[in-house]
Amino acid sequence: VAALPGAGREWNRATVTAVLRHHTVISEGRLRFEVSRHLGWPAQPLAYAVGERVWRAGRRSAQAQARAEGGELDLRAFHNRGI
Incomplete structure (x- = not known):
């Protein structure tokens, strides 16, 4: 994970965003929505x-x-x- 642009050692907003950008083809708006949804409502x-x-x-x-x-x-x- 640390090798990805913007990714740190913690699973925080920046790390999750960087991983999704690297591994998916969803739009930027959808990416931000999914990160917020999963971090804000984890269950x-x-x-x-x-x-x-x-x-x-x-x-x-x-x-x-x-x-x-x-x-x-x-x-x-x-x-x-x-x-």
Whole structure:
């Protein structure tokens, strides 16, 4: 990390910004937004990832139940019920 322009030894705003600039192709505005979001709300990406796993597991379970009953899961109805 220290070899990257603007990067220090700590994971602070400057380091994260430098790493993202080096490893991504997102716009400067989006880069600043993502750095601020992750530094200001650090649990949000983790909560999103956990929520996605729970949602997918529920959908797989509903699909298995529908198949066991001889049908197919109506994905639109499933997602509409979840909102």
